[in-house]
Amino acid sequence: MKKAKLAALIAATVSVTLAAACSGGTNAASGDKAQDNTLTLASVDQGSVEEVVKAFEAKNPGVKVNFTTSGADQYQQQIRTQLASGTAPDVMSVWPGNGNPGATYVLAKPGYLLDLSDQAWAAKYPEAVKSVAQYDGKTYNAIFGLNGIGAVYNEDALAKAGLTAPETWTQMIDFCKAAAGKGTPAFALGIQDNWVTQLVLYALVATTVYADDRGFDTKMQAGRATFANSPWTTAMAKYQDMDKAGCFQKNPLGTSYEASQQLAATGKTLGLVQGNWVIALLKKQNPTGKFTIKPLPATDNPASFVMPAAAGAGYGVNAKAKNKELALKFVNFVMSPDGMNLYVKQQGGVPALADTGFDLDPSLTELADYINQNRTVPFMDQLWPNAKVQQTMLSGLQEIFSKQSTPDKVLAAMDTDYKAGG
């Protein structure tokens, strides 16, 4: 009796743990044929895809879009499982470039995405988008919006503190000290969520690395440059200088992304370093507030500033889509001026194609100018060979802030992961 109980117990624990870890197989999609006018769609554009689907259905009477939305982490897990098991939807969110589990290169390489090169919009992409929407010279990703990272200021809080947004690095350090002196620190930093750690660094790296060396990524790919022996070290040092100058509120590691939004929206800090997408979220918390995004000064030469700005997640078509024709129709709608403007308006970004006649939100004028003047670089991770480099950077930055590691160690670890390749 005892023995049987024990055996059952062992079997139960073994199976529970294993079942949690295993999924997979390559079975083909089972069964029922989708009707000709039903499209399946999985999206990460929560809050904006709903409007786009509504407009698409209105334009194509009789068509029904079955869609699901989820957050990025969950989505990446779900889509990979669905693709591997042959149950993926016709159209799905795909990230630009490489470096994350749902990125264009990662999904196009094993042949899961349909070649979209002969669609009319594919030829119209600006260079910065083309490089991350293509794999092996073919276009796989319908990218509709661009996002930038910079200092987002709460204009009312600035006025109340009697300060103006800094234009140079030296001014910014003085600005931080003055703001901290008034009890309203310059920038809210919510790095309890580890993806937030990279934003200040990217904003600094854009200028310290790319202002003088636009070909840095090519050199990295050829093995002729490293993080540890490049101006990435300058950016790391400046990140720490900002911390020492009191640019951030107390305990950034105990502050979440949501908490940082609240600090900036309510004027407890004068702003935060984030992507333009945060502006819509800040306005939700403070509808009468006025927010603007500007480049984060990294040197004393404003003429050399570069902003990180990149293609946001777009849409790819499943190579085994059940309803290919309708899938293409949807993607083409997303890339039409109507669809693109609808998306961008909901998300608070900048359209990926120049000729949509989009009426830009005034908070984004400076970012749009930088994009038009080609003074932007893609988010750094989009051109990295694997997802590990970024994860090492994210946890490494948390370790630097909690004194468990140093910038030199983290950059060296990123180099090791980079060299491990894809």
Added chain:
Amino acid sequence: MALFAFVVLVPSVRGVYYAFTDWDGLDPSFSFVGLDNFVEMFRDPDAKQAIWHTLLIAVSITVIQNGFGLALALGVNTMIKSRNVLRVFLFAPAVITPIVTAYLWRNLLSTDGAVNSLLGAVGLDSWQQNWLGDPDLALWSIVGVIVWQFGGYSMVIFLAGMQSIPKEIYDAAAIDGTGPVRRFWSVTRPLLAPAFTINLMLSIIGGIKLFDQVYALTGGGPGHATDTLSTLIYKDAFTLGEFGYSIALAVILTVIVAVASTGQYLVLARNERAAS
């Protein structure tokens, strides 16, 4: 039994096969790499750290949660008036989904959260901490949240055990002139042996497999300061696309759970026999 084999055993064993491959979870073409994934585990500092955190959490939870649960059970097993209300309140956290309580505590424990505000309000400013952002403290904050949630659960099991002890034994012990400490040690403790077995097994297995609370409270951070085997398995599989490696980690997790629970079971079963 056939159903169990088909639904659980076969997929589990088939899954183990992937631990010996370099499958990325997506690409149908992958190759057999032998024991490479297991060798890598002994080189990977993140894996070693995660195993250490896992054991630390499992042992702490087992000891603290059951100590706490036992104390609560002794408290509400008395004749105090509010005992029924107290039992309900103390058990209540255990019926909430762990992910919900974890997100709740993430807010309560944030820098400007309720815990620090409360400490400030009663003049204990020096006790205010960066609960989840300090790498030396974050792990213990997680343990605290779990004990808060499941202390009442252990209590209920102990309480059930206590109430099944015949009152006559206590009466006899009282006639023999024993004090409350002696009564606990010589009567309650041995007769609670089955309750101890259940509680210790459940908390050690739960502690080793711990995922939800860690993922919601700290995401394994700051850095890797609170990564457990389960959070690492998740990250390796779904963020880094290293499915083969993460399944190898899962196999190790399974072995640890099996060894720890079997070992514990054998010891506790002997105790039960000795007590009866």
